[in-house]
Amino acid sequence: MAVLIVEPHDGYATWLANALSGLTDRVIRAADPDEAMAAVAAEGREVLAAIFGPSLGDRDALALAGALQQGTPDVSVLLIRRQESGELIRQALKVGIKDILSSASDENAVRTAAAKAIEIARVLRGRLGGGAPTSDPGEGRSPGRVVTVFSSKGGCGKTFLSTNLAVALSRSGAEVALVDLDLHFGDVAIMLHLFPSHTIYDAAQSPGLDALTLKSFLTRHDSGIWTLVAPTEPTVADTINPGTIGSILKLLRSAFDYVVIDTPPAFSEPVLGAFDESDWLVMLATLDVPSIKNLKLTLQTMELLHFPKNRIRVVVNRADSKVGLRLPDVEKLLSSSVDATIPSSRSVPLSVNKGSPIMLEEPKGPVAESIRRIAALVVESQPAGRTKKQRRSLFARS
Numbered sequence: 001m002a003v004l005i006v007e008p009h010d011g012y013a014t015w016l017a018n019a020l021s022g023l024t025d026r027v028i029r030a031a032d033p034d035e036a037m038a039a040v041a042a043e044g045r046e047v048l049a050a051i052f053g054p055s056l057g058d059r060d061a062l063a064l065a066g067a068l069q070q071g072t073p074d075v076s077v078l079l080i081r082r083q084e085s086g087e088l089i090r091q092a093l094k095v096g097i098k099d100i101l102s103s104a105s106d107e108n109a110v111r112t113a114a115a116k117a118i119e120i121a122r123v124l125r126g127r128l129g130g131g132a133p134t135s136d137p138g139e140g141r142s143p144g145r146v147v148t149v150f151s152s153k154g155g156c157g158k159t160f161l162s163t164n165l166a167v168a169l170s171r172s173g174a175e176v177a178l179v180d181l182d183l184h185f186g187d188v189a190i191m192l193h194l195f196p197s198h199t200i201y202d203a204a205q206s207p208g209l210d211a212l213t214l215k216s217f218l219t220r221h222d223s224g225i226w227t228l229v230a231p232t233e234p235t236v237a238d239t240i241n242p243g244t245i246g247s248i249l250k251l252l253r254s255a256f257d258y259v260v261i262d263t264p265p266a267f268s269e270p271v272l273g274a275f276d277e278s279d280w281l282v283m284l285a286t287l288d289v290p291s292i293k294n295l296k297l298t299l300q301t302m303e304l305l306h307f308p309k310n311r312i313r314v315v316v317n318r319a320d321s322k323v324g325l326r327l328p329d330v331e332k333l334l335s336s337s338v339d340a341t342i343p344s345s346r347s348v349p350l351s352v353n354k355g356s357p358i359m360l361e362e363p364k365g366p367v368a369e370s371i372r373r374i375a376a377l378v379v380e381s382q383p384a385g386r387t388k389k390q391r392r393s394l395f396a397r398s
Contacts, residue, residue, distance in 0.1 A: 002026040002046045003114065004075075006036045006064065007053025016051060019107040020114055024048075032056075033064040040072060048121040049076040049114060054103040062091050069096035073212050076117035080105070090205070098216050099197045116197075120216060144175075144253045147378050148261040148274045151284040153294040157317045158284055159187045160352060161342070161371070162262035165282075167223045167359040168368075168375040174257035176225045177218065179249070181274055182264040183237035186230025192221050193355025194229065201231040204244045211255045214248065223360060226256070242269035249277045258378075267301070275305075280378045281312045287325045296334050313339040313377050320344055339377060342370045 003024045007013040008031050017027045028043065030036040033056075040047050050068065052061045058081075065077045079092055082103045092100055098120065099113050147169075149162045159182075166178040180186035180200065189196055196219040203209065203217040218226040228248070231237055252259045261274045275281060281302070285295040295314070302312065316330060319341035331337055345367045351358040359368050 001048055001118075002028050002043055003118070004028045004030060004036060004039055004043075004047050004050040005053065006030045006033070006050060006056055006061075008032065009053065009055040012053050012055060015107075016053060016110065019110045023111060023115060024118065033060050033067075036064055037067060040068065040075070047072070047075055049078065049117040051078045051110075051114065052080065054080050054082045058088060062095055065092070065097050066095040069213075074121055076121040076216070078113055078117055080110075096213060096216065116220075119220065144256045144258055145279040145378060146249065146253055146259045146261065146274075146277050147280045147282060148263060148271075148278040149282045149284060150263045150271070150275075150298070151291070151295070152265050152267070152298045153285070153291045154265045156284045156286050156291060157342070157348075158265075159191050159262050160348065160358075161282070161284060161315070161317070161374070162260055163188060163191045164357045164359045164368075164371045165375055166225045166258070166260040167221075167357045168371050169258045169260065169379070170224045171359070172379070175255075176258045176260065177252045177256040178221075178225050178227045179252065179259060179261045180228065180230040181245070181261050181270055183230055183240060183270065184234040184264065186262070186264075188227055188262055189219075189229040191352060191355065192227065192357070194219050194221060194227060196227070196229050199231045200228050200245075200248070201233075201236050201240060203228065203248055204240045209244075209247065209251065211251045214251050215255065223357060228252070240270070242273055245270045246273040246277065249274060253277065275302075275307060279311065281307065282374065282378075283312060283314050284317055285314070285330075286317050287319060287321050287330070289325065292325070292330055292333055299334065299336065313374070315340045315342065315374060317342045318344045340370065340374045342367060342374075 001024055003020055005013050005016050005027060007016060013029050020027055028039050030039050052064065061079055068075050068077060073096065077097045079097050079100045080103055081100060084100055089100060098117050101110060101113055149158050149165065151158050162178065166176045170176040178188060180188035198217040203214055206213060218228050220226055249259065263271050263274060283295055283298060285291040314336060316327065316338050319327060320343045327338055343366050345365065347358055347362050347365060348367060351361045359371060362368055
């Protein structure tokens with residue numbers, strides 16, 4: 001395994017090599033793009049990551065990154081600049097650069113970013129079977145299942161359930177992607193204590209997006225799940241094309257065993273697109289009249305939209321709360337059965353505040369066990385009605 005350093009200044013190249021000490025088997029140095037391409041050609045699959053130093057001009061760096069993306073798209077590229085600009089960042093994303101660091105970064109920051117880049121390259125290369133991609137990485141494999149968690153009322157615990165459900169599914173060895181579709185105020189990154197370099201906004205702005213490139217926009221959590229988090233700036237949410245969201249979900253389905261989607265409490269265009277792509281829809285409520293009323297209206301709306309009832313699972317959170325409303329009352333109000341419940345626990349807010357899923361904090365506790373039961377609902381059988389002939393949008397306007 002090797003890391004390529006492209007930096008004309010010998011002193012800085014040496015500093016970079018020292019920062020990578022012990023992180024890689026070999027460091028290959030090149031002074032210009034021609035030497036870099038020759039090194040990649042000579043080393044073949046040995047090169048996992050490339051670091052472009054600040055002395056390499058912007059134009060040369062972007063051109064070299066573009067050439068690498070075309071020839072070896074699973075090589076992770078890091079760019080170190082003395083000055084950054086919005087335009088440079090946009091151009092860097094277009095050519096597949098994974099991260100941009102300041103030239104003022106210390107050895108630890110460079111090492112951390114390089115380790116992350118190497119990990120991404122290893123995962124991509126493992127998915128491709130160690131060979132260069134000759135087709136879509138999802139080709140030839142069964143598509144994954146998409147599970148959307150929704151409630152039209154806030155405060156029910158959607159993000160808590162989404163994050164822990166993704167972890168529960170991954171515990172069986174499945175590869176799981178978690179998508180934060182609350183584009184304005186998503187909390188997945190906070191819930192998992194993540195500091196992502198890229199968000200769903202960056203993925204949506206990437207031209208010619210494919211499954212391989214999309215993977216570079218994901219952030220890996222220590223539990224093994226991969227996350228596509230919400231934009232850090234709410235103002236950019238409305239600039240994301242809902243059609244692009246649908247394309248992203250399809251690509252994730254082709255690359256992962258399960259895709260879990262966390263949603264905002266609204267029937268927005270991206271949410272409707274997620275419903276259309278979903279194999280399972282997990283409807284969440286709590287034991288209070290406004291929540292149950294909203295759930296009933298949501299179920300009626302889904303019926304009007306002709307969403308198959310057998311693909312909906314109803315879950316009640318904090319189901320043991322003594323608030324004068326019992327599960328039999330809920331089922332009577334809904335005219336439908338409750339498929340699963342989650343008990344109350346002091347451990348839940350503790351895990352949320354800590355930024356660690358309760359599936360990891362208390363894996364043998366009652367809350368974790370209830371989430372495993374919910375995971376079983378989407379694992380045990382393939383829902384009816386998902387044949388290719390029925391892939392027409394459920395929400396297509398005629």
